Amino acid sequence: MKKVVAKFGGSNLKKKEDIQKLVKVIKAYDRPMVIVVSAFFGITNHLITSLTEVKKDETHINKLTEFLREIKEESIFENFEDEGWRTKTMTLVEQRINELSRYLTGIHYIGDVPEFVEDVVLSYGERLSSLVLTSILQAKGINAEEALPESMPLTTDGEFGNASVDYELSSEPVKERLKDDKIYIVPGFYGVSSQGKVTLLGRGGSDYSAAALARCLDAESLDVWKDVDGFMSADPKLVTSPRRIKTLSYSEAAELSYFGAGILHPRTVEPLKEVSIPIHIANIDAFNGHIEPRTIICGSEQVTDSIIKSVTYSNDFCMLKLRGAGVGLKKGVLAKVTAALDQAGINIKSVITSQIVINLMLSTKDIKCAYKLVEELKLSAITEILATEQISTIAVVGEGMLDKPGISGRLFMALAQRNINVQMIVSGASAVASYFIVASDDREKAVSAIHDEFF
Numbered sequence: 001m002k003k004v005v006a007k008f009g010g011s012n013l014k015k016k017e018d019i020q021k022l023v024k025v026i027k028a029y030d031r032p033m034v035i036v037v038s039a040f041f042g043i044t045n046h047l048i049t050s051l052t053e054v055k056k057d058e059t060h061i062n063k064l065t066e067f068l069r070e071i072k073e074e075s076i077f078e079n080f081e082d083e084g085w086r087t088k089t090m091t092l093v094e095q096r097i098n099e100l101s102r103y104l105t106g107i108h109y110i111g112d113v114p115e116f117v118e119d120v121v122l123s124y125g126e127r128l129s130s131l132v133l134t135s136i137l138q139a140k141g142i143n144a145e146e147a148l149p150e151s152m153p154l155t156t157d158g159e160f161g162n163a164s165v166d167y168e169l170s171s172e173p174v175k176e177r178l179k180d181d182k183i184y185i186v187p188g189f190y191g192v193s194s195q196g197k198v199t200l201l202g203r204g205g206s207d208y209s210a211a212a213l214a215r216c217l218d219a220e221s222l223d224v225w226k227d228v229d230g231f232m233s234a235d236p237k238l239v240t241s242p243r244r245i246k247t248l249s250y251s252e253a254a255e256l257s258y259f260g261a262g263i264l265h266p267r268t269v270e271p272l273k274e275v276s277i278p279i280h281i282a283n284i285d286a287f288n289g290h291i292e293p294r295t296i297i298c299g300s301e302q303v304t305d306s307i308i309k310s311v312t313y314s315n316d317f318c319m320l321k322l323r324g325a326g327v328g329l330k331k332g333v334l335a336k337v338t339a340a341l342d343q344a345g346i347n348i349k350s351v352i353t354s355q356i357v358i359n360l361m362l363s364t365k366d367i368k369c370a371y372k373l374v375e376e377l378k379l380s381a382i383t384e385i386l387a388t389e390q391i392s393t394i395a396v397v398g399e400g401m402l403d404k405p406g407i408s409g410r411l412f413m414a415l416a417q418r419n420i421n422v423q424m425i426v427s428g429a430s431a432v433a434s435y436f437i438v439a440s441d442d443r444e445k446a447v448s449a450i451h452d453e454f455f
């Protein structure tokens with residue numbers, strides 16, 4: 001029997017009621033499976049901030065470990081009735097926090113955070129989640145075992161902070177390690193390099209961990225449990241009657257995630273698309289005793305009558321405009337700019353060029369640094385650099401978009417009727433997505449105008 005891999009986020013693990021729901025879901029599956037968990041909400045950010053503080057001030061080691069201990073103690077107190085299980089679990093938590101504490105002491109004494117230590121430290125949010133959940137399930141009589149990625153090993157390409165899983169190296173060992181008929185609980189967010197060093201899989205990466213494990217195991221499906229009703233035709237906060245999307249193709253789901261739909265990490269799709277393993281998005285709040293996905297992401301490319309399946313937005317796109325009469329004609333300009341950004345670890349989300357402007361779309365956090373780097377290059381072809389921050393990208397996604405005439409016309413008509421100025425349009429780069437840029441202030445109006453037009 002093929003296994004199912006299920007992913008639960010930090011919000012599914014916090015309150016007593018959440019854990020009770022989670023246990024019911026696991027019981028309803030009634031089959032051996034692999035469960036991937038992320039850290040409690042906010043813990044990873046807390047660990048990141050603490051790293052800087054611990055470097056300067058030793059007392060922050062205790063502050064951090066005390067903070068983690070309290071959170072776990074509260075969760076253990078709430079979720080175990082049996083005193084024996086409480087003590088046993090708290091002892092294991094203590095041990096794990098002590099491990100973390102040793103890394104923190106090292107950081108303080110060397111006054112630096114080497115990449116390989118940073119990745120280990122940040123993995124502790126997930127390690128604490130998996131440990132406590134395993135104990136909770138065991139206390140309820142479920143045959144559960146914690147399986148750490150290093151015990152498989154789940155091998156990555158070794159890039160610290162943002163690694164990718166190597167399926168050739170990982171598949172067999174992962175299958176072997178997780179072969180028994182039980183419930184394995186795996187902390188998400190990290191794997192190990194071929195030298196055995198912990199490497200994180202990027203922020204928000206436990207969805208990707210779960211996808212990678214599903215691929216290694218040739219799983220029946222990857223079930224991602226959320227507290228929302230799957231993918232919707234638009235953000236329910238912005239439109240009055242959004243529709244649930246029952247099926248999405250892999251490409252549609254990837255584009256929607258990339259352009260801001262917060263349901264799934266954009267990297268979750270890539271490992272599963274190639275091997276046609278479906279992704280199910282399930283809603284833990286709507287759980288009624290049956291495992292029923294709210295959105296199924298699979299290889300079927302359905303073209304609907306309205307073509308557009310969803311409209312989404314992101315505020316994490318800024319634009320760096322490099323102007324100069326000949327930027328489109330001179331060779332090497334783009335190469336020098338992208339090399340400089342790459343060296344500084346800055347990801348370019350998109351490039352749109354014309355003869356006189358190169359537009360680089362970047363994440364908000366990178367825009368200032370990118371501006372400085374390009375300025376320092378002192379390229380004669382670039383006469384002006386402009387950083388635009390107050391913008392939002394709006395994307396419309398749907399299979400068949402390039403084949404059906406009139407979609408763009410309807411889209412821009414809807415925006416024009418509400419007086420929304422479109423600053424830039426990109427269409428045709430992807431077969432299933434078009435996106436455009438508007439001023440941040442127009443974001444909500446733009447999403448609802450498009451939603452009204454197509455739904």
Ligand code: ASP
Pocket residue numbers: 038039044045125188189202203204205206207
């Ligand atoms: N805890 C990690 C993060 O906050 C991974 C995740 O939540 O998926 O980035």
Ligand code: MG
Pocket residue numbers: 009038204205206207
């Ligand atoms: Mg997450």
